[in-house]
Amino acid sequence: MSSDFPKTKIGIIGGSGFYSLFDNAEEFEMDTPYGKPSDKISIGEIAGRSVVFLPRHGKGHCLSPTSIPYRANLWALKQLGVERIIAPTATGSLQPHIKPGDFVICDQFVDRTKHREDSFFHGPKVAHISCADPFCEHLREAAILSCRKLSITAHEKGTAVVIEGPRFSSRAESNMYQRYGFDVIGMTQYPESVLARELEMCYVNISLVTDYDAGLLGQEGDKNKAVDATSVIEVFNKNISHLKDLISEMIKNLPQERSCVCKDILKSAMM
Ligand SMILES: [Zn+2]
Secondary structure (H helix, E strand, O other): OOOOOOOOOEEEEEOOOOOOOOOOOEEEOOOEOOEOOOOOEEEEEEOOEEEEEEEOOOOOOOOOOOOOOHHHHHHHHHHOOOOEEEEEEEEEEOOOOOOOOOEEEOOEEEEEOOOOOOOOOEOOOEEOOOOOOOOOHHHHHHHHHHHHHHOOOEEOOOEEEEEOOOOOOOHHHHHHHHHHOOOEEEOOHHHHHHHHHHOOOEEEEEEEEEEEOHHHEOOEOOOOOOOOHHHHHHHHHHHHHHHHHHHHHHHHHOOOOOOOHHHHHHHHOEO
């Protein structure tokens, strides 16, 4: 790791429709033992704090959820000194009371992905991290309080089912997830969240609800129109200014030092 790279403690990983955060930001390329991250990393300032930004899918959305180099992305942020990650994602709603335009501060996920490298610890060093509560409770609280202050409609907990993609669900799949009681459906909360955790970084997912998933159509919204990528991006774009306000409010209120369990997660993970 070159000492030329700036050090910063806060990282933002931007999702679909969220490809830049700063105007005229300084950008730099990184490389890691896991290959190159999704794109150049930019650095800027929010609320007087240094922040790095990485677009998860690359600028212009050129990486599918399966081909995102999750390990390289998280490794690069760790090398920059990042301790806390705010990670917005576009998601579909699986429940009628969670409406397009709402935010969900997820507290759980269910992994339904199939083709992803999802650990730094496949050997020779092996670690089994606790994942009972996979997201940082302190960052979740910061997001919840900030949403309340900004009057953003946010569900303060929720389970995201993470599918492989890039296709959306069939109606039967979507009905099944709905009946299981999952709240939102996305493609990137896993393994990004657990890789952050393995590197002892705090991670919060901000799910931006863009539409009702296929199984809810016919009950809510346009009866004839199943989820499609264009409508997802339209709603996401409308949400971007709310999202930027939320990120800035969160950062303004974050204490300098962490006191949550994330920073010591590996202590109890080694056999
Ligand atoms: Zn934490």
